[in-house]
Amino acid sequence: MLEHVRAHYPEEACGLVAGRDGRATAVYPIDNIHHSPVLYEMDPLQQIRAMIDLEAAGDDLLAIFHSHPAGPARPSSTDVAQAHYPDALQVIISLADLAQPSVRAFTIVDGQVTEVEWLAG
Numbered sequence: 001m002l003e004h005v006r007a008h009y010p011e012e013a014c015g016l017v018a019g020r021d022g023r024a025t026a027v028y029p030i031d032n033i034h035h036s037p038v039l040y041e042m043d044p045l046q047q048i049r050a051m052i053d054l055e056a057a058g059d060d061l062l063a064i065f066h067s068h069p070a071g072p073a074r075p076s077s078t079d080v081a082q083a084h085y086p087d088a089l090q091v092i093i094s095l096a097d098l099a100q101p102s103v104r105a106f107t108i109v110d111g112q113v114t115e116v117e118w119l120a121g
Helices: 002-008 044-056 077-081
Strands: 014-020 023-030 060-068 089-094 102-109 112-116
Touching (some): 023 044
Antiparallel strands (some): 089 102
């Protein structure tokens, strides 16, 4: 994840994390079709391919990740409004300090944001 978001800095970058039993097995970097520092939308074709691939592997969608190039590692109002997968964690990576990115994870269910423990490995 960090490699992907750093490679696209100063734009927001995004992707999916697949896994089983709460353990990540694959990361799917996906292009941000907006190429924006303040907005992301996953390339639909890449997102569908990733979902087909992770399901074929017997994995679940564990998390959706994206970066905030200059902002904090917490959901924006846009992030909350666009959280359409309540069973997946929302991982936000702040690159405000490029030397020390901040990675935090949240559940967002019906507009309610709750921070959860996330161990990046």
